[in-house]
Each structure stands twice: as structure tokens, then as C-alpha cells.
Amino acid sequence: MAATRRYSCKTAAETLDWINAIADFLLRFRSLIDAHVVNFFKDRLWETIDNQWMECLRKESVENLLGIPSALEHWPSSLREFVATLRSLVLPREQNLSNAILENFHAVPLGSVLSQGMNSKKKHEVEILAAAVSTVARGVNAQKIIDVGSGQGYLSQVLSFEYQLSVVAIDSSLHHSSVTSARANRIKKHYAAKLPGDELLKVPQTVTCQVLSSESLAALSIRTVGKNGNIGYLVLAGLHACGDLSVNMLRAFVDCEQVKALINVGCCYNLVSEESSEKTSMISGFPLSNGAKLSGLTLGKNARDLACQSAERWKSLTKKAALQNFELHAFRATFQMMQEFIGPYWSLRASLGPLIETYILLDRLLFLQEHGNFAEVQLVPLFDPTLSPRNVAIVARKIDANIANT
Numbered sequence: 001m002a003a004t005r006r007y008s009c010k011t012a013a014e015t016l017d018w019i020n021a022i023a024d025f026l027l028r029f030r031s032l033i034d035a036h037v038v039n040f041f042k043d044r045l046w047e048t049i050d051n052q053w054m055e056c057l058r059k060e061s062v063e064n065l066l067g068i069p070s071a072l073e074h075w076p077s078s079l080r081e082f083v084a085t086l087r088s089l090v091l092p093r094e095q096n097l098s099n100a101i102l103e104n105f106h107a108v109p110l111g112s113v114l115s116q117g118m119n120s121k122k123k124h125e126v127e128i129l130a131a132a133v134s135t136v137a138r139g140v141n142a143q144k145i146i147d148v149g150s151g152q153g154y155l156s157q158v159l160s161f162e163y164q165l166s167v168v169a170i171d172s173s174l175h176h177s178s179v180t181s182a183r184a185n186r187i188k189k190h191y192a193a194k195l196p197g198d199e200l201l202k203v204p205q206t207v208t209c210q211v212l213s214s215e216s217l218a219a220l221s222i223r224t225v226g227k228n229g230n231i232g233y234l235v236l237a238g239l240h241a242c243g244d245l246s247v248n249m250l251r252a253f254v255d256c257e258q259v260k261a262l263i264n265v266g267c268c269y270n271l272v273s274e275e276s277s278e279k280t281s282m283i284s285g286f287p288l289s290n291g292a293k294l295s296g297l298t299l300g301k302n303a304r305d306l307a308c309q310s311a312e313r314w315k316s317l318t319k320k321a322a323l324q325n326f327e328l329h330a331f332r333a334t335f336q337m338m339q340e341f342i343g344p345y346w347s348l349r350a351s352l353g354p355l356i357e358t359y360i361l362l363d364r365l366l367f368l369q370e371h372g373n374f375a376e377v378q379l380v381p382l383f384d385p386t387l388s389p390r391n392v393a394i395v396a397r398k399i400d401a402n403i404a405n406t
């Protein structure tokens with residue numbers, strides 16, 4: 001397993017192998033993952049770290065601490081091994097668009113009208129994701145795209161006006177739905193002025209609804225394409241669909257025949273429901289796959305919070321910002337103490353965040369793979385991680401959808 005850096009696994013067995021290797025590794029660092037900053041001094045958390053590691057890291061510069069997981073020659077061999085294993089297990093995050101599942105991908109730069117109101121991060125995400133959704137949707141001959149957790153409708157509007165796709169934007173917030181409609185009408189006016197007839201202009205349909213299960217998402221989606229007796233094909237798309245919303249998308253993809261493809265970028269893992277931590281009768285969002293259920297690793301809230309930590313953002317902190325970050329933690333721990341302990345401790349802990357996210361993403365991948373060879377599934381780092389740290393999309397298309405254009 002070590003030293004193989006890959007973007008996805010072809011088979012469920014390979015994914016399971018990777019999941020188990022991560023579970024074994026993370027279980028060794030349980031206390032570091034579960035640590036709560038307010039208890040740092042009370043519980044003398046630094047003492048839970050290997051003595052040799054702490055002795056070495058206390059003397060390191062902030063820059064070198066932020067560099068973890070990169071190791072230096074003079075570090076103890078066990079610490080270098082920790083770093084090497086971590087690096088070998090974590091999903092690579094460099095943007096990579098040359099994936100067979102995105103064949104013929106071509107992103108159109110967004111003009112000022114469509115990108116109005118977006119910051120550079122959002123513009124980047126929407127530009128790339130819209131092109132990816134369009135590529136996949138055309139490949140399966142989809143009639144409709146369902147933008148799940150559409151927010152202010154940025155993705156929906158680009159898919160409608162730039163890519164001429166028929167889109168339904170679903171969001172739980174009535175305010176977001178109103179903003180989406182108002183914005184779409186403004187954009188439509190602009191496009192209509194440029195076109196001889198506006199009959200080709202598609203405006204996203206908005207639906208205000210809190211999606212609480214995959215069944216309701218599937219039913220809602222089918223209703224949007226089932227009008228006039230036509231049952232067309234659907235694509236589910238989600239840009240930073242928080243918590244269980246992403247999970248419901250995955251389940252709807254598996255269960256609903258009309259849903260032929262899925263592109264999902266998740267976020268807010270802290271909001272995902274977890275089997276062991278919340279005793280509810282509802283189906284939990286983690287773990288999803290049988291493989292992860294059997295791996296023996298539970299996450300819990302602190303670990304899921306840590307999975308939201310961005311390696312790129314962490315690495316790019318300036319020394320000043322890092323010191324402030326460490327001081328903030330020290331302050332919150334209510335003791336004034338040097339960064340000597342908190343810096344190394346927090347840097348080691350932060351380095352585990354991307355690995356926990358890898359585990360969550362692999363659980364989602366394996367969940368789809370465990371349903372047999374019905375779909376082609378890939379994890380694709382779609383966005384530049386320095387701009388958009390939550391950058392990995394799960395892209396899936398049903399195999400029978402290959403007949404789409406025939």
C-alpha cells in the first residue's frame with residue numbers, strides 16, 4: 001500500500017484495502033484525533049505524543065511545523081515513518097482533469113454577467129464544475145440536471161445559460177431560491193438582448209425543499225422530469241452539498257433508475273450523522289460502506305471537524321498567522337504558555353485531517369462500488385486546492401447509460 005499515490009480505485013477490493021490501511025493507521029493516533037483544545041493543559045495532551053518526537057519538534061521553526069507532512073533528515077526515524085505512511089495513504093489533491101470519465105471536458109471561461117457576485121474561489125469552482133457536469137450529462141443523454149443544495153444558483157445559472165441544459169435548483173432556503181430566480185431573470189434579460197429569439201433560453205426552475213432522505217430527493221427529482229408522461233434521465237449535481245445532503249445524493253444515485261449520473265463535491269463533514277455517535281432511528285451518513293463499517297474505526301465529532309481542515313490552507317499560513325493560530329488555541333485553553341508544546345501538537349494533529357477526509361471519501365466510493373459493476377465511479381480532484389480546499393468530486397455514471405446517444 002505504501003508509496004502508491006492514486007486518485008481512485010478500480011475495484012471495491014482495492015478501495016477496501018486502502019480503507020483498512022487508513023483505519024489501522026488512524027487507530028494508533030486516536031487520542032490525537034479526539035483531542036479537544038480546551039483540555040490541552042488540563043490533560044497535558046502533549047504528553048500523549050512520543051517523547052522523542054516532542055523533544056525534536058519543540059525546537060523546530062514554525063515553518064517546519066507547518067510543513068508536516070514533510071519530514072526533515074534529522075527527525076527521529078519513527079517520526080519520519082509517521083510522515084511517510086501518512087503521505088502514502090492520503091488522497092492526492094492536485095487538480096487533475098484528465099480523467100476518462102470527463103472525456104471531452106472543456107471549460108468555458110465565465111463572462112462578467114454570469115460571474116457577477118462570485119468571488120474568485122466560487123468563479124473557479126463553478127467554471128470547472130459546470131463544464132464537468134455538462135460533459136457527464138451529455139454523455140448519458142440527460143434531460144435534466146438537479147442541482148442539489150444550489151445556494152444562490154450560481155452553478156444552475158451557468159448550466160442553463162452557458163451550457164443550455166435544463167436545470168432544477170433545489171435548496172432548503174426560501175431566501176436562496178428567491179435570489180436564484182431574481183438573478184436568473186436578470187441574466188436572461190442580458191442574453192435575450194443578444195439573441196434574436198429567447199425561446200432557446202432555459203431558466204433554472206427553483207424548488208424550495210429541505211431534503212432529508214434519498215427517497216424524497218429521488219421522488220422530487222423524478223417529479224421534475226416525469227411531466228407529460230415522459231420519464232427522462234437525470235444527473236444529480238452538488239457543489240459543497242453539506243453533511244448528509246451528499247450522502248442522500250449517493251443513495252438516490254444507487255436507488256433511482258432515472259438518475260444516470262452523479263457529480264458530488266461534499267463539505268461540512270462535521271454535520272454528517274454518524275452511526276455510533278447519534279442514536280437515532282434514521283439511517284446514518286457515516287459509515288456508508290460495509291467495508292468501512294467492518295474496519296473498526298469510528299470518527300466522532302472532533303475527527304469529522306478535523307476532516308474539514310485543509311492541508312493547503314494550513315501549509316500556506318504565514319509564520320505570523322500560524323503563531324496567532326497557535327496562540328488562539330493556547331488562549332482558548334486559558335493558559336498563557338509558549339508555543340513550544342501547542343505548535344508541534346497542533347501541527348501533528350492537523351496533518352491527520354486530510355487523511356480522515358480521504359477515509360470519508362473512500363467510504364463513499366466503496367459504498368457505490370459495493371453495489372456491483374453498475375456504475376463507473378471516480379474520485380476526481382476538480383479544483384485547484386489552494387483556491388478551493390474541498391476539491392474532490394465523486395463522479396459516477398451508470399454503465400447502461402453508455403447507450404445514451406444511440
Ligand SMILES: C[S@@+](CC[C@H](N)C(=O)[O-])C[C@H]1O[C@@H](n2cnc3c(N)ncnc32)[C@H](O)[C@@H]1O
Pocket residue numbers: 148149150151152153154170171172173176209210211212238239240241242245267
Ligand atoms: C455550502 S452551501 C453550497 C451552495 C452552492 N451549491 C454553492 O456552492 O454556491 C450548501 C447549500 O445547501 C443548502 N442545504 C443544506 N442542507 C440542505 C438540505 N437538507 N436540503 C436542501 N438544501 C440544503 C443550504 O441552504 C445551502 O444553500
